[in-house]
Every structure is written in structure tokens, then in C-alpha cells.
Amino acid sequence: MSMTMTEDHLDAARVAAVLARVTARRPRVQCLTNTVAQNITANMLLAFGAIPSMAIHVDEVAAMADGAGAILINIGTINAESELAIPKLLEVARDKAKPLVFDPVFVELSPLRQHVARQVLRLRNIVVRGNATEMTALADALQAAREHNLTLVTTGKIDRIEGPRGAFSVAHGHPLMTKVTGVGCAAGALIAAACAVESNPALAAAAALTAYGIAGEIAAERSNGPGSFTVALIDALAGLDEATLRARMGEEG
Ligand SMILES: Nc1ncnc2c1ncn2[C@@H]1O[C@H](COP(=O)(O)OP(=O)(O)O)[C@@H](O)[C@H]1O
Numbered sequence: 169m170s171m172t173m174t175e176d177h178l179d180a181a182r183v184a185a186v187l188a189r190v191t192a193r194r195p196r197v198q199c200l201t202n203t204v205a206q207n208i209t210a211n212m213l214l215a216f217g218a219i220p221s222m223a224i225h226v227d228e229v230a231a232m233a234d235g236a237g238a239i240l241i242n243i244g245t246i247n248a249e250s251e252l253a254i255p256k257l258l259e260v261a262r263d264k265a266k267p268l269v270f271d272p273v274f275v276e277l278s279p280l281r282q283h284v285a286r287q288v289l290r291l292r293n294i295v296v297r298g299n300a301t302e303m304t305a306l307a308d309a310l311q312a313a314r315e316h317n318l319t320l321v322t323t324g325k326i327d328r329i330e331g332p333r334g335a336f337s338v339a340h341g342h343p344l345m346t347k348v349t350g351v352g353c354a355a356g357a358l359i360a361a362a363c364a365v366e367s368n369p370a371l372a373a374a375a376a377l378t379a380y381g382i383a384g385e386i387a388a389e390r391s392n393g394p395g396s397f398t399v400a401l402i403d404a405l406a407g408l409d410e411a412t413l414r415a416r417m418g419e420e421g
């Protein structure tokens with residue numbers, strides 16, 4: 169997605185303020201996510217200060233989402249049951265005005281995923297987080313959904329965030345983040361947690377991805393490859409403080 173707005177500046181204090189609210193309020197994120205990324209997503213949410221709930225049963229997702237601070241829908245391993253659970257989550261998000269983050273994993277690869285993504289994109293006020301391939305495959309639907317307050321988050325070497333209330337670029341992160349499955353999926357969950365405590369979804373996404381990217385940079389310095397990087401990423405995210413954010417964001421001195 170191309171940027172059409174002037175970008176906002178994000179400093180360490182604004183990121184730290186969002187992180188502090190997550191830690192203080194411990195929002196629960198109801199995640200309907202893929203079977204590959206469930207564990208890393210839950211652990212990353214805990215490291216971020218939030219609470220994961222990974223319920224998937226079609227008859228209970230609405231109840232589980234009802235008291236949550238935000239909802240994540242990720243279609244990475246969509247199956248017949250999760251296809252039926254998704255509308256239930258959309259209904260809760262709409263009726264209870266809950267933040268909802270949608271991750272259209274591999275939407276470029278199957279007509280079913282295209283169909284489900286387009287159903288989700290009918291909902292107002294959602295955040296869509298995908299990589300460049302996924303966002304490009306949905307370009308027409310994303311363009312149309314801008315009419316109803318969509319926030320677009322395209323991750324990669326530089327994350328691009330664009331919503332009705334602001335636009336940001338985040339240049340933090342490390343290539344090892346692409347060598348561990350589920351790191352992108354977990355990014356969507358962190359954005360959802362931030363949206364639970366920050367009413368501007370673009371700012372919430374930028375804060376979450378800045379923290380995640382900086383944690384990735386720290387983890388890469390402490391690890392020897394993708395396996396140890398995964399553990400180090402969880403540790404680094406859990407250990408982030410404002411002084412570290414300031415130093416990594418070039419605000420020292
Ligand atoms: N080349 C890169 N350099 C630094 N960070 C990256 C790079 N590619 C992806 N990231 C980071 O990895 C996380 C997952 O993004 P991405 O790889 O785009 O998702 P996905 O796994 O869904 O394809 C994001 O936080 C993003 O900023």
C-alpha cells in the first residue's frame with residue numbers, strides 16, 4: 169500500500185506510554201489463530217504484559233471474546249469450524265465495539281481465504297496486518313474498506329501503518345524475525361493488545377511494532393540462530409523499558 173498521508177513522528181515516550189498501559193491493564197486478547205502460531209503468539213502476548221486466550225470452538229468464541237479487550241482473527245490454518253467461528257467474532261467486535269485485528273495469512277494462495285478476507289473487510293474500524301504479498305493480494309478490497317475506517321499495517325523490513333487518525337513507518341526489527349514461523353502472526357496479536365489500551369489504532373500498531381522490532385534487534389544480538397532467537401525475542405520483549413526504547417530510537421544524550 170502506498171502512503172498518501174504525512175507521517176506522524178513516534179518517540180520513545182509515546183511507545184512507553186502504550187506499553188505501560190498494557191502492563192497496567194493487562195488486556196486479554198481473544199485469538200482465533202492458526203495452529204502453527206498459537207504457542208508463540210500466546211507467549212509473546214504474555215511477554216508484552218497482556219493475557220492470551222486462544223479459544224477456537226464455534227460455540228464459545230463469542231463468550232470468550234465478550235469480555236476480551238481485543239480480538240485477533242488469523243486465517244493461517246482456517247478449517248470448516250473456524251470458518252464458522254469467524255462471523256461470531258465479527259458480531260462481537262461490531263456489537264461491543266471491540267478492537268479487531270485481522271491477519272490474512274496466505275490470502276494470495278486460495279479462493280477460500282480471499283472469500284473469508286472479503287467477509288471480514290466488510291466490518292468497520294478494523295486493523296488488517298499482513299506482509300506485502302498478502303496486502304497486495306487484497307489491494308482492491310483494502311482500498312474499498314478505507315471508506316469505513318480501516319487501519320492498514322504492512323509489515324516487512326520497514327512496517328507501514330496507515331489509518332484514519334495517522335500514518336507511521338517503523339524501521340526497527342531484524343531479518344531473523346522472518347526465519348521463525350509465527351513471528352508475523354504474533355505481531356498481529358501485539359497490535360491487538362495495544363489497540364485494547366490505545367484508541368488510535370495506527371498509534372497502537374506503531375507502538376507495538378516499534379517495541380517488537382527493538383526486541384528483535386536486542387534478541388539478534390543475544391542469540392546464535394533462529395532457535396535461540398525465538399527464546400531471546402520473548403525475553404527481550406518482556407524486558408523492554410523506556411530507557412532501552414530511547415537508546416534504540418536514537419534519543420540518548
Ligand atoms: N527484513 C526485515 N528486517 C527487519 N525486520 C523485519 C524484516 N522482515 C520482517 N520484519 C519484522 O518481522 C515481523 C513480522 O513481519 P513479516 O515478516 O512481514 O510477517 P509475516 O511473518 O506474516 O510474513 C514484523 O515485526 C516486521 O517488522
Ligand SMILES: Cc1ncsc1CCOP(=O)(O)O
Pocket residue numbers: 202204205244245273348349350351352353354
Ligand atoms: C507456516 C504456516 N502455515 C499456515 S499458518 C503458518 C504460520 C505463518 O506464520 P507467519 O506468517 O507469522 O510466518
Ligand SMILES: [Mg+2]
Pocket residue numbers: 273299352353
Ligand atoms: Mg504472516
